[in-house]
Amino acid sequence: MSEPAREGVPDRAPKAAETATSLAEDAELKMRSARITSTFENATLLIQYDYVENIGDGRGLTVGRAGFTSGTGDLLLFVRRYTELRPDNALASFLPALEAVNGTGSEEGLGGFAEAWHRESRRAEQRGLQDRLVDELYFEPAMKYSREAGLRTPLGQAIMWDTMIQHGAGGEHGTKALVAETRASVPDAAGDEGAWLRAFLDVRLRHLVRAYEGTPTEAEGASQSRVDALRSLVAAGKWSLQEPLAWEVYGEEFRLGG
Incomplete structure (x- = not known):
């Protein structure tokens, strides 16, 4: 160093x-x-609002600026809050799958989630909700x-x-x-x-x-x-x-x- x-x-x-x-x-x-x-x-030093990856830690998908995960409930909470804020968002359709995989490392039913997250993370209200x-x-x-x-x-x-x-x-x-x-x-x-x-x-x-x-x-x-x-x-x-x-x-x- x-x-x-x-x-x-x-x-x-x-x-x-x-x-x-x-x-x-x-x-x-x-x-x-x-x-x-x-x-x-x-x-990266840049805050990554659009990040999505399975990093192999047993928590399913890790997404967003602070790593909300599909396996620990915080990603589910985020999508619920975001859907209240913007009902027609591209992530809303994944709520049943996120509820089903909560507490597991499974990605079942989450095909296409990464693309939807990338699309929604371009919106100022989605990034603002991540911050909050x-x-x-x-x-x-x-x-x-x-x-x-x-x-x-x-x-x-x-x-x-x-x-x-x-x-x-x-x-x-x-x-x-x-x-x-x-x-x-x-x-x-x-x-x-x-x-x-x-x-x-x-x-x-x-x-x-x-x-x-x-x-x-x-x-x-x-x-x-x-x-x-x-x-x-x-x-x-x-x-x-x-x-x-x-x-x-x-x-x-x-x-x-x-």
Whole structure:
């Protein structure tokens, strides 16, 4: 990488100036965080509203800017909300199939869904709904978990938001369980946010390995790479998401600023 994980600002506790704002208060920092997650979800810094793929993680189709999936219910929720907003949309006819495959990795009945998603994602109201649902399902709960854990930096909050997007909130591998497990050994991030985040990312990776047992090995390797990328930002002390930001994921280098 052009900026090795242990170079630059040393791994240390954040200073007061690095905890003076939050992602909820700063739209630019929130977008930086979203673009980091976009490299994990879609291998690009550009927010991918039109993305559709089965990535082999046992969750069926993964779509949109934050990876709504046919197997976990958030894609079904999106299409229901979008159909209320625009009843004549090209996705509405897939509602019965999405209901049938919810909770599974099946794509039965979803032939043609990708084309319909691509077409609808050109509409401003569809992209706007993606933004609103990402906030509702992932960003706002992530900020709540961050407050409860004592995370005060934009980087800590970004890591929590990324965790919510990949893990969701509930279940044995959900963000709530990961936070509780981390706090059992490191109760509060306020004393040393770096130590808490390192412990949290260790817990997250252990759960990902267990969650992806029986799925293609690429899913496990991708999870290792994603967690390592976040660890590199902690190690570089990028607490306020200050540019330049550089990280590597899936063998590709990304940079913001500089």
